[in-house]
Amino acid sequence: MPGSGVCERRPALLIPGYTGSKEDFLAVLWPLAAVGRRVVAIDMRGQYETPGGDDHCHYGPDALAADIADIAMAVGQDDQGVHLLGHSFGGLIARQAVLAQTARISSLTLLGSGPGALRGQRATELRAMLAELMKAGHSGRAERIAQLWESEQEPRAVAAGVPGPIIAFLRERMLRSAPEGLVAMGKYLLSCPDQTAALAELAGAPVLVLYGENDDAWAPATQNRMAKRLGAQRVCIPAAAHSPAVEAPETTAGTLTAFWNAAESSMRRRKTATGHGVLPPGPAGAGLAGAGTADTGPMGASPSQGRRGSAAAMPSGQ
Numbered sequence: 408m409p410g411s412g413v414c415e416r417r418p419a420l421l422i423p424g425y426t427g428s429k430e431d432f433l434a435v436l437w438p439l440a441a442v443g444r445r446v447v448a449i450d451m452r453g454q455y456e457t458p459g460g461d462d463h464c465h466y467g468p469d470a471l472a473a474d475i476a477d478i479a480m481a482v483g484q485d486d487q488g489v490h491l492l493g494h495s496f497g498g499l500i501a502r503q504a505v506l507a508q509t510a511r512i513s514s515l516t517l518l519g520s521g522p523g524a525l526r527g528q529r530a531t532e533l534r535a536m537l538a539e540l541m542k543a544g545h546s547g548r549a550e551r552i553a554q555l556w557e558s559e560q561e562p563r564a565v566a567a568g569v570p571g572p573i574i575a576f577l578r579e580r581m582l583r584s585a586p587e588g589l590v591a592m593g594k595y596l597l598s599c600p601d602q603t604a605a606l607a608e609l610a611g612a613p614v615l616v617l618y619g620e621n622d623d624a625w626a627p628a629t630q631n632r633m634a635k636r637l638g639a640q641r642v643c644i645p646a647a648a649h650s651p652a653v654e655a656p657e658t659t660a661g662t663l664t665a666f667w668n669a670a671e672s673s674m675r676r677r678k679t680a681t682g683h684g685v686l687p688p689g690p691a692g693a694g695l696a697g698a699g700t701a702d703t704g705p706m707g708a709s710p711s712q713g714r715r716g717s718a719a720a721m722p723s724g725q
Contacts, residue, residue, distance in 0.1 A: 417489060417513045420479055420491050423448070427494065429455075429456075434652060435652045435656045439664060453588025454585075471592075476510040483510075493520055494518040496592060502602060519618050519650065522603045525596050536593070603636045607636055631643075
């Protein structure tokens with residue numbers, strides 16, 4: 408259980424990846440909150456319990472990043488900023504929110520996320536899925552998603568030894584994801600430009616590049632090079648692959664807590680020296696910044712769903 412008492416640490420906002428949800432962060436929420444930090448994990452619009460829409464424009468990177476910025480400002484209500492973390496596709500959107508310079512943040516963590524478009528076998532599989540959804544047309548996409556789950560994804564999960572209750576959850580999550588969102592987000596994941604240089608040009612809060620040593624989405628070497636280009640801290644988690652929060656939750660939570668605590672200590676020193684802590688939003692320096700949500704803090708845990716959904720406390724998807 409999270410520690411009792413008031414939140415003395417800066418809050419954190421966790422953004423899931425493509426086809427993911429707040430539940431992907433379940434294993435790390437409690438240890439992150441136990442040190443006295445409010446931690447909020449969300450579904451982006453169109454993901455699982457957050458309603459989306461039928462227009463693909465609702466799922467563009469700018470629209471999703473604007474959602475994240477709004478949530479970040481709501482979570483950090485005292486204008487002191489939040490620690491923003493994006494996993495995989497969520498990292499690309501978190502970066503987009505930072506580049507928009509519309510929200511205050513205390514730090515940015517890119518978890519299993521790369522500098523640009525997805526490559527390799529995962530990209531090949533995603534292109535094949537998108538081709539099937541495009542052939543199905545707007546009216547037939549939901550049915551085709553169900554067929555792809557039953558014919559490909561569920562058998563793959565069974566063969567991998569995934570427990571039955573988790574498979575049932577993954578099925579529900581996939582079928583409740585907005586079809587237009589899957590198409591639009593998938594296309595961006597395959598075409599996202601490398602914006603590492605633009606992010607590196609922003610003077611602001613510290614950045615952590617965190618990934619598993621066996622990541623099969625963006626190669627560890629690719630993420631290592633990105634960290635160097637950003638001048639960011641880099642941590643490679645042993646024995647983890649593309650989802651360290653699921654595969655190595657204790658190591659992931661410990662790494663994040665140490666990074667966030669160090670960022671706050673640096674912020675306090677800077678504030679003492681200059682009278683300023685977190686960079687403000689806007690062209691002058693928004694620094695690095697962020698809709699079902701999962702929210703847990705030292706007073707307890709309560710998941711929260713949907714961009715306009717009611718409060719509920721559960722973590723996030725892949």
